[in-house]
Amino acid sequence: MWLMGVTVLLLIITGKLRMRTTPLLPFSLVACITFCFSYSTLLEAYRENDLKGLLSILLIFIVSTSLLSGDKDSENVIRGVLAAGKINIIWILLQTLFWNFLKIDLNDLVFNQTLHMVENASQYKASGLVSTGLCWNAGGIAAAIILVAAFAGSQWKVVALISSILTQSSTMIVGVGIVILFFLFQYLFSKRLKNNKIGIGNLFIDMTFIGLIVMLLVFVSKIQDMFNKVMQTSLDRLNMLFNDAQLDSSATAHFDYYSNLPDLIHWMSSKQFLFGYGIDCSGLPYTKLTRQYFSLDSWFLESDIVNTFLGMGIFGIVSLYFFLIYIVIKRWKDARIISIVMVSYIVCGYFYDIQSVTYYWLLFIEFALLNYKGQMTESKKELLK
Secondary structure (H helix, E strand, C coil), X not given: CHHXXXXXXXXXXXXXXXXXXXXXXXXXXXXXXXXXXXXXXXXXXXXXXXXXXXXXXXXXXXHHHHHCCCHHHHHHHHHHHHHHHHHHHHHHHHHHHHHHHHCCCHHHHHHHHHCCCCCCCCEEECCEEECCCCCCCHHHCHHHHHHHHHHCCHXXXXXXXXXXXXXXXXXXXXXXXXXXXXXXXXXXXXXXXXXXXXXXXXXXXXXXXXXXXXXXXXXXXXXXXXXXXHHXXXXXXXXXXXXXXXXXXXXXXXXXXXXCHHHHHHHCCHHHHHHCCCCCCCHHHHHHHHXXXXXXXXXXXXXXXXXXXXXXXXXXXXXXXXXXXXXXXXXXXXXXXXXXXXXXXXXXXXXXXXXXXXXXXXXXXXXXXXXXXXXXXXXXXXXXX
16 A cells, blocks of 8 residues: 555656546545545544555555556556566465475565564465465465466466465465366367367477476375375365355355345444445444454454445445446457456455455556456467467
8 A cells, every 4th residue: 555655646746647537436436435434433443444445445546547548557567467476376386395395384484584574474274384375365366366377378377277276265266267267168169179270389388388297296296195185175165165064164254254244234224334334344343243353453354245345335335346347348349358357356256355455456457457458469379379
């Protein structure tokens, strides 16, 4: 948020600040109305959430409308996110190898013991250390890795899928899986495949790359054991989405977010139903209903859908998904992969707060996708030529 604040300051100083009507405007206006109605009614900790949420949304709206006016600007932004996604993919692989072969927690070694940036740099579950990249929770980097799966070359698509499985994150596995399935169906039903006009050079490189991975899994027992363990854990988590009898504590909590919605709505006043309890203040009504985390000063639900609805009301959820669905519809004809990416983000929002609370930056990336033209380069050329 501070980076966006500095950017706005520079835009004002240089006289480049621009305000215009965009699909993100309704969501920004609802945020302002929610803040005006809620701030004075909240305790101090939730007031802080409310204010931070408002500033994040407004700063992103101002910066996006001022800087992202053309496809070149958008391409530069997406290129930066793709670089970040690739770095995180490599880091996830390194985390997995360091832990399984050397029993070294790479994030703890670098960010805690060496740089002293945080006390808890790694996430552990019942299965042991979880590879989460340069983030404590893999859901925070899911959006960037989904973009890699969408726009990078076929080798990166394979590695992005593998890294998503290694994170054991339902959010990332489902998000990346949606994009990979789109390319798979597009490839299977493409005219070039039907006419047997397949790019032999690219196909040979891809099959060699995949063959090397398969050989490592088959002939190196240590890697095979490691992958089998992670794969089983990831499959178990995906199975939880369709079988509530096997839900773990985290999955149960997420399921309860939705099963408790009727009671939460019943408790809401008309004003709260329309504009919510306060931006990113979803934990307030939820604690009153369930007593969950009652000892915490403030918290929020890990779901874009429920967090936005409880925080900003029905107008908040409608204006957010108007923005997202607008991009899906607008880019469907000329850049279908961007629409698929947006669908992936929408689905991921069911599992985690990938574009709210600390991840409002994704709204900026999604705004860039409105004008992004680079999808015709690396990814599509490798697939269709």
